[in-house]
Amino acid sequence: MPFETALTKALDLRVPVLAAPLGRGTNAEFLATMANSGSFGFTALMHMPEATVSDELAEINRVAKGRFGANLSLVVDQRKRLAAALEAGVRVFSLWQGDLEPYVRLIKDAGGLVFWTVGSPEDAARAKDIGVDFLVSQGREAGGHFVGSAPTMALLPSIVDAARGVPVVAAGGIADGRGLLAAMALGACGVWMGTRFVASRESASHRGYKERIVAARATDLVETELFDPVGQECPHWVIRNSTVSRWEDAGRPASGQRPGEGEAISRYPNGKPVYRYDVAAAWDSMEGDWEASPLYAGATVQLVHEVKPVAEIIGEIEATAQAALDQIAALRTGRQALSQ
Numbered sequence: 001m002p003f004e005t006a007l008t009k010a011l012d013l014r015v016p017v018l019a020a021p022l023g024r025g026t027n028a029e030f031l032a033t034m035a036n037s038g039s040f041g042f043t044a045l046m047h048m049p050e051a052t053v054s055d056e057l058a059e060i061n062r063v064a065k066g067r068f069g070a071n072l073s074l075v076v077d078q079r080k081r082l083a084a085a086l087e088a089g090v091r092v093f094s095l096w097q098g099d100l101e102p103y104v105r106l107i108k109d110a111g112g113l114v115f116w117t118v119g120s121p122e123d124a125a126r127a128k129d130i131g132v133d134f135l136v137s138q139g140r141e142a143g144g145h146f147v148g149s150a151p152t153m154a155l156l157p158s159i160v161d162a163a164r165g166v167p168v169v170a171a172g173g174i175a176d177g178r179g180l181l182a183a184m185a186l187g188a189c190g191v192w193m194g195t196r197f198v199a200s201r202e203s204a205s206h207r208g209y210k211e212r213i214v215a216a217r218a219t220d221l222v223e224t225e226l227f228d229p230v231g232q233e234c235p236h237w238v239i240r241n242s243t244v245s246r247w248e249d250a251g252r253p254a255s256g257q258r259p260g261e262g263e264a265i266s267r268y269p270n271g272k273p274v275y276r277y278d279v280a281a282a283w284d285s286m287e288g289d290w291e292a293s294p295l296y297a298g299a300t301v302q303l304v305h306e307v308k309p310v311a312e313i314i315g316e317i318e319a320t321a322q323a324a325l326d327q328i329a330a331l332r333t334g335r336q337a338l339s340q
Helices: 006-011 028-036 050-064 079-087 101-109 152-162 177-185 207-215 242-249 299-303 310-339
Strands: 017-019 040-044 069-073 092-096 113-118 134-138 168-171 190-193 221-224 236-239 264-267 273-275
Touching: 006 134, 017 028, 028 040, 028 050, 028 310, 040 092, 050 079, 069 079, 079 101, 092 101, 101 113, 134 152, 152 168, 152 177, 177 190, 177 310
Parallel strands: 017 040, 017 190, 040 069, 069 092, 092 113, 113 134, 134 168, 168 190
Antiparallel strands: 221 236, 264 273
8 A cells, every 4th residue: 555644755654654662672683673564663761861862862863864763752951961962963852741832942043853742622723823834743552651631543633633734643552554544534544553563573671571462351441540650650551560560469559559559579770770660661671670671561462462573563564454445345335236
């Protein structure tokens, strides 16, 4: 199925599919594979220490040849990370939470593109005046952290209506070509997927994390704010694990009184301890009790049955979109035959 949308034109894509930032699960190999498959991925700068942003982006640039974007969560001051990314040549940015206007100005002055993740029509209505290039309409089915005020199928058309012509990408509850086609029918120019790509062969997420996604069903998901620092709480979906279960069994106590709080479960690559309740999901080289870290996932666990290469996932998205179109055409032909 050939695609030509505002998104494919802006980023020179074959397929209008974006990979959400996957924490430390997004590495250079994964982003390069996304680019080579005709799609596009984002890396989360929040998961890089400020001192290493330049070096990490240089490695990604070398492998992905500049065909990737950077995500900034604006719950903290991100000006240093943004400056390092711009200096490294990054020109596509995804922003969410916090006051984005100063960041948009800096990115636009550097000739960049801005994606803004929103969860309400009220925010969408501001995008054009701020200078945002693309909106990401994030429904409540989205894996990990979400800002959506309603499920994707209800939220997306309201965001499109409010956007005043700013192109909209759909996020939350989409894992195949049928979801892509449904989103486009509701006015989206492409889709933003996370859970499906965590469970890809090239993602740098922990193998056990990938296997948990494949095995999970929607009933295994928990909506919580458990894995965020105090003052930065945002709802997120995770697969129930030992940390969640211990906290529930203890009566869901507040931060400071949670079981195992302050217990180191692993270490970051720079040697800093990873504590129980930290925000970081399990990555491929994570040692220790990886299962105790947040296993972010959304409702599309229902549709993920196998860990597959990125290229195969993208190919299946194209094939299932075409099959859905063929089915619609067959239904229309059948109705026309009945009416004759």
